[in-house]
Amino acid sequence: MFDGATCLRLTTIAARTGLPLPTALRLVRELVAWGGLERQADGSYRLGTRLWVLGGQVPCQRRLAEAGQPYLRGLRTATGRAVTLTCLDGDRLLVVDELGETGAAGSHLPLHATAAGKLLLAHGPDDLRRQILGNLVRITPYTVTAPGLLLRQLADIRRGSLATTQEERRLGECEIAAPVGPMGEAGPAAALSVTAPSAPAARRAAPILAATAAALTAHLTPPDLITEPRFSGSRRSP
Incomplete structure (x- = not known):
C-alpha cells in the first residue's frame, strides 16, 4: 500500500486499496488503535511501531527456529520427552518450535505458568514482572497465583535454581527450562524446555x-x- 512512501493521506489509502472512503477510515482507525499505523499532525498516516517490531522479530525467530531444530531433535531423542524452544513476546511466551505437542509453533503461553516463562520472567525487566504479578490467572489448581510465592521462585532462579513448574499449565505435565543465548541486560534471548x-x-x-x-x-x-527479549508494556493480539 505504501510502496516506499513515508506517509499517505486517507484519500490516497482508499484509492490504492480500492476501498470506499468510510471503510478505509474505519480500518485505518483500527490500525492506529492497534499500533500498525500512526496519525501525523498534518492528518497523514505512516507505518506504526508495532509493524516495525513485528518485522524485526520475524527473521530472528526464523533463524532461531532453523538453528534450533537439530538440537530439539537431539534433546527429544535423548530424553524421550516433549521439548520446546520459546522466546519472550510482549507479556507472553512465544513457541518458536516444539516436538511432542506441548504447544504449537507460533502459539502463546502464559509466563507465570511455564518453566520457560518463569526463567525469562526472572531475568527480564522489572516492568514486565510487575505487570505479570498483577494478573496471575489460575489455569490449574497448582498454578502459582500468590505474588509473594512467585517472586520467591523468580529470585531463586536468578540465584541459579532450576526453572520448573509442576502441573501449573496442564495437569500431568511438569516442566524444566534452561536459558538459550547470551545473558544480556534483559535476560536470555530464548529458553529451551x-x-x-x-x-x-x-x-x-x-x-x-x-x-x-x-x-x-x-x-x-x-x-x-x-x-533480545522484547517487552514494551502490555501486549495483546489484535
Whole structure:
C-alpha cells in the first residue's frame, strides 16, 4: 500500500486499496488503535511501531527456529520427552518450535505458568514482572497465583535454581527450562524446555537439557543471530 512512501493521506489509502472512503477510515482507525499505523499532525498516516517490531522479530525467530531444530531433535531423542524452544513476546511466551505437542509453533503461553516463562520472567525487566504479578490467572489448581510465592521462585532462579513448574499449565505435565543465548541486560534471548509427567522425571532431564541449551547458545553466536527479549508494556493480539 505504501510502496516506499513515508506517509499517505486517507484519500490516497482508499484509492490504492480500492476501498470506499468510510471503510478505509474505519480500518485505518483500527490500525492506529492497534499500533500498525500512526496519525501525523498534518492528518497523514505512516507505518506504526508495532509493524516495525513485528518485522524485526520475524527473521530472528526464523533463524532461531532453523538453528534450533537439530538440537530439539537431539534433546527429544535423548530424553524421550516433549521439548520446546520459546522466546519472550510482549507479556507472553512465544513457541518458536516444539516436538511432542506441548504447544504449537507460533502459539502463546502464559509466563507465570511455564518453566520457560518463569526463567525469562526472572531475568527480564522489572516492568514486565510487575505487570505479570498483577494478573496471575489460575489455569490449574497448582498454578502459582500468590505474588509473594512467585517472586520467591523468580529470585531463586536468578540465584541459579532450576526453572520448573509442576502441573501449573496442564495437569500431568511438569516442566524444566534452561536459558538459550547470551545473558544480556534483559535476560536470555530464548529458553529451551522439557516436559515430563512428573517433577523427578523432568529433573532427570536437567543435565542433557543444560548441555543442549549451551550447545545451541554456542551455535547461535555471534549474538546478533538471535533476538533480545522484547517487552514494551502490555501486549495483546489484535
